[in-house]
Amino acid sequence: MAMLDELVKAITQLQAEVVSSKELTTSLAERVSQLQDKVEKKEQSPTGVSWPGTSYQASGSNPISLNVPSAIPLAPTERFSGDPLKAQSFLVQVELHFTCKPNTFPDAQSKVAFLLSYLTGDAATWAIPFVRKNSPLLYNWRNVVRKFERVFDRRTVTQSEDRELLDLRQGNQDLVSYLANFNRLVAETSWPEEKQAVLFFKGLKEELKDILAQIDPQPTHCQE
Numbered sequence: 001m002a003m004l005d006e007l008v009k010a011i012t013q014l015q016a017e018v019v020s021s022k023e024l025t026t027s028l029a030e031r032v033s034q035l036q037d038k039v040e041k042k043e044q045s046p047t048g049v050s051w052p053g054t055s056y057q058a059s060g061s062n063p064i065s066l067n068v069p070s071a072i073p074l075a076p077t078e079r080f081s082g083d084p085l086k087a088q089s090f091l092v093q094v095e096l097h098f099t100c101k102p103n104t105f106p107d108a109q110s111k112v113a114f115l116l117s118y119l120t121g122d123a124a125t126w127a128i129p130f131v132r133k134n135s136p137l138l139y140n141w142r143n144v145v146r147k148f149e150r151v152f153d154r155r156t157v158t159q160s161e162d163r164e165l166l167d168l169r170q171g172n173q174d175l176v177s178y179l180a181n182f183n184r185l186v187a188e189t190s191w192p193e194e195k196q197a198v199l200f201f202k203g204l205k206e207e208l209k210d211i212l213a214q215i216d217p218q219p220t221h222c223q224e
Contacts, residue, residue: 072100080152081121084190087152091145094118108141115144122190126151152190162189169203178203 074097080090094115098105105111116127130137137143165185170178182200191199201212 074100077118079118079120080123081119082123082126082152082190084152087149090118091148108144109139111141112138112144115148123152151188162191165189165191165199168199170205170208175208 075093077093077097078086078090080086094111097114098111105114116124116131119127129135137147165182168178168182168185173181179200182203186196201209204212
């Protein structure tokens with residue numbers, strides 16, 4: 001009898017363990033099924049991967065819009081004071097912002113305003129009349145670039161007014177006429193005042209050079 005009781009007890013215990021095991025197995029099976037459903041739904045989703053700075057929509061809906069360059073950190077644009085050797089590099093910096101941030105600069109006026117905001121010194125002085133008169137030039141980016149290059153880009157200037165200025169000589173002109181011609185050409189270039197004085201002196205008659213050579217200190221501007 002004691003053996004039978006022990007056997008019944010053992011069987012009851014085993015049955016309880018089997019039930020518990022079945023419940024655990026069922027619970028795990030349900031969990032696995034739920035995870036599979038989630039995976040299948042994720043694979044069927046058309047949204048794709050969303051990267052920082054991009055937007056994506058499935059084919060057949062709105063057009064895909066990728067703005068990847070907006071995530072690129074751009075170096076700050078250096079201010080431009082009129083140095084002809086830096087004119088092209090300045091334009092490249094400015095236009096790089098337009099390329100990488102098209103939504104920030106949607107039209108010519110915003111591009112021109114951005115360029116003008118980085119002008120300083122002689123370059124800023126050059127731009128003042130256009131701003132004060134609200135010149136039509138301010139609404140045409142290409143025209144602004146052409147005007148800018150004509151005044152500040154040494155590659156452009158060297159082929160025209162700059163070459164005339166380098167070759168200018170007083171010759172038989174009186175001093176007033178020579179100065180007038182010199183100033184006319186200087187107005188179309190971006191030579192610094194020190195360079196202007198050197199070129200002005202270079203073009204003078206030899207007798208005037210001898211007189212000026214005796215002046216101490218030497219003039220640093222052609223008006224002197």
